[in-house]
Amino acid sequence: MNKAPSLESNRSLIITYNLPISKTSKFWDELKQGKVYATKCKKCGKLVFPPVADCGPCGSSEIEWTELIGNGKIVTFTEVVVKPASFSEEPSYIVAIAKLSEGVKVLAWLSGIKKEKLHIGMKVKLKAKVFSDKKVAYEFVPA
């Protein structure tokens, strides 16, 4: 294919964001301890995941922390084969949304099972995940 003439700019830009977590630091600290927390609004009682410092719908900043037991059922899932640039080193990964017994839904990777064995309604467990570089996240595993 003929490539149209273009100026090959060498002014590349690498952007890495700092992600502020001061107001939800408990969530990230507890993940390191192997626990996954959600937040609950003291005013309207709504349990929320991912955690928040403020309740938008009722305008309250009176929030309490609740540990999630993590028992859930798959609502839907997919396997990401063509990956974005910053995940290009990863093997294909399964992303699932599961509804927990506490009522909230969570999106996370599902590991330890092949896509062919998955079905909607299947029981999964939500767990904290600590990487070798101390980075923390959470994932689903088969229950």
Place this chain on the structure above:
Amino acid sequence: MNKVAIIGKGHSRFGDRSDVNLAELSFEAIQPALDASGLTAKEIPYMALGSMGVWSEEPLPAVVIAEYCGLTGAGLVRCEAACASGSAAVFNAYSAVMSKQTDLALVVGAEKMKQIDTSTVMEMIGRAGYYMWEFENFGMTFPAYYALHAVEHMEKFGTTEKDLARVAVKNHRYGAMNPVAHLRHEITVEKALNSNVIAWPLKLYDCCPITDGSAALVLASESKVKELKIEDPVWIDAMGFASDTANISKRENYVGLSASVKAAKMAYNIAGISPIDVDVANVHDCFTIAEIMAYEDLGFCEKGDGAQMIRDGETEIGGKIPVNLDGGLKAKGHPIGTTGVSMLVELTKQLREEVKPTRQAPMKNYVALAHNTGGTGHYGFVSILRR
């Protein structure tokens, strides 16, 4: 309030447009839109641009395009509503004319996505779900988001991968007849089903391509239409809008987009019509499952019956309501911020019966509908046009 008419339109060829920069590409749509309206650039008091940017080098595309196209001095804004940025720009200009702030406004959609590599484009779009909770740790992509919808839709309603392929086949068939479409080749169900998996169950032919392109519209008030002696314009009868949660996990279900349902109801109400009055529609088929869900969300059929519509050919010419006769996002292409404007250019042509007979919808009520969503159903716009 002013009634708002479309009095001029322009559309570039979509595709890999490495031959032009963003301003030159925009000129290809803007100048024909001005010519068709009998106007020159200096007569335009206001321009709204739909553009996501990031894949092309200019952070302030509206000013660059305005200078290049002779519009400097006009009021300018760039509107962002992800893949519905074009509709957001239309709504911005439409509101300005409707509220009598101005009698004339130019709407432009312009996007050049081919200036960076494909995996970086996947990254930039994937980040536009909810970066903090869905990308940072989980690397979501847009095919993956729509795959989550496809899996639940298939489970709940028996929609199949073959049904998804049928949408691609239909849109490629019409795209092949559209001289400005990006992908102008027909495909078969087998070819679609055998294409590479992108995010299971979505395959290459379930996904719209990465495309460069521009589109433009000149909007005018009723008095301006008379003053310019524009005969038989197309009117924007209504625009409906809505949104949904940033976190996809907070949605009720994944078998439809509630922002589409709400925006459609608002538009139908304002226009005083129901779905059966619509002669032709363009829906947001960024992925094949999105078109099937749109049939349902827009009320063309009941929830769950979308796949049956494509099986029965109800959305082809000769069916109940022809959809995406320009090839849709799937084959015409989806230059993110251009799409909403491009849809209205196409529907204006359909209403004026200006397209090739082989892809012209039969007109009964001369009513057309455009459905444009942004993000993973985050933003929803539905527009109703009438001639």
